[in-house]
Amino acid sequence: MWSLMLHNILPSLEPADFKVLKVLDRYLGRFEYVPIEVIESRVRLSPKKVMKSLMKLSEIKAVIKGGAGNRGYRLTYLGLDLLAVNLLAKKEIITHLGPPIGVGKESEIYLAKLREGPEAAIKFYRIGRISFQKVVRVRDYLTDEANWLIRSKTAAEREYKALKDLMRFTRHVPKVFGWSKHAVVMEYLQGVELHKLRDLPKPREVLMDLLSVLRVAYKQLGIVHGDLSEYNVIVSEGSWEPYIIDWPQYLYIHDPRHEDVLRRDVWNLIKFFKRRYGVNVELDAALRYVKGESYGEWETP
Ligand SMILES: Nc1ncnc2c1ncn2[C@@H]1O[C@H](COP(=O)(O)OP(=O)(O)O)[C@@H](O)[C@H]1O
Ligand SMILES: [Mg+2]
Known part of the structure; x- marks a missing residue:
């Protein structure tokens, strides 16, 4: 392997x-x-x-x-990959690089081995590369690829920081072990993306766990995810524990857009759980819970 x-x-x-x-x-x-x-x-x-x-x-x-x-x-991108992997190995964050295990809309994920402990995943950002979307240039005089590399590095740093803070408060995000350039080393989640799961044993509990992540993000760190949907949730095999992934675009709550973005994140989840698993949760009640204005209709104080 x-x-x-x-x-x-x-x-x-x-x-x-x-x-x-x-x-x-x-x-x-x-x-x-x-x-x-x-x-x-x-x-x-x-x-x-x-x-x-x-x-x-x-x-x-x-x-x-x-x-x-x-x-x-x-x-x-290959040159940057080589630099990042070399640095991660030098810092002894990883000892081996494994095979690729996934492609996202802006990233490629590889397995890796940590110096000690379980397997890890390395997310290499590939902004502009995979979906060929029009990317806002950071610097006008550079080639598109150079702009993508710069943006990929920023994304990796942001995701590392978000996960590092979040993992202090919740177990429902991947633990993060380090970052270099455009690469983030995190816990490998053995599981299935939520959108692929037809049957989920306790969907209401899973939704509650997901909202609890948004709640600590909001209350403890003052951030909102910004791209939440069934595509950015992994449910672990066996235990059915859910994890929220893909954090680089998070917003701070002093950003005036955060209200709308949070509403959209929560709505995406609620809508999916209703359609797929028949779970009924009211949007405003969920929002109040996430913002810490209530304990949620599901909990007693
Ligand atoms: N920590 C992880 N463990 C296992 N698989 C992962 C992990 N992080 C991401 N993946 C897989 O890679 C895909 C893309 O990752 P994601 O963080 O959503 O990046 P993108 O921005 O490219 O969507 C995910 O949908 C998932 O299948
Ligand atoms: Mg994603």
């Missing part, structure tokens, strides 16, 4: 190659293509070594050549 060891995934890459990738990453927001002179001066290796690295990295498509006079290079 763990045939894809890191040293196979990172084929023949040497410290010099990572130095080059690191410089390209550092200058990601500043140049469309980082000029070769800039790379050479920052890497502190001989021009010959730099060129050898760049040729190797080009061949595996971790970097792409272009720009003025065709004398620059930029990172690709």
Whole structure:
């Protein structure tokens, strides 16, 4: 199962190659293509070594050549993957990278092994890559892919922070172990996405658990999820414990849009539970519960 060891995934890459990738990453927001002179001066290796690295990295498509006079290079998603995995391994957050296990609308998920403990999942953000949606550019003068890489890094950092805070208050989100670049390492949830589950033994309890996550997010952290639906809930096999995933777009409650967004999140859940499992919960009652204005019609104080 763990045939894809890191040293196979990172084929023949040497410290010099990572130095080059690191410089390209550092200058990601500043140049469309980082000029070769800039790379050479920052890497502190001989021009010959730099060129050898760049040729190797080009061949595996971790970097792409272009720009003025065709004398620059930029990172690709693969280049950023290699950097992130290398850093996560260096920090001993993961020891092995496993096979891919899923694709989302903005991400690819791989299995990984932690230094100790259970299996983990690594979510590599792929903003702009998978759904090819029009993405608002962070910086105008950059290629689309460079803009996507920057946005993917921001998304990973946001998701890491949200999960780190949330896991202090609820067990119904994946535990998070670390993050690097555009990659987040989190608990591997062995289960099924909620939208695929025809039969759920205690749907009302599951809905209640999900609303309880929104409640701690709102009351303890002052955030709302922002993209909640049956597609961002995983129910674990056997125990039927639900988990809310996919947090990077969360909003703070001082954002004027949060009211509408929270209402939509809660409504998506309630609507699904009613249609699929016949569970009746009133939207306003659920909202009051989430905001801490009531204990919920399901609980006694
Ligand atoms: N921690 C995890 N454990 C197991 N599978 C996961 C985990 N996180 C995500 N997945 C799988 O990957 C898919 C995409 O993840 P998600 O966080 O929703 O990203 P996206 O933004 O791409 O929708 C999920 O629908 C789920 O099937
Ligand atoms: Mg999702």
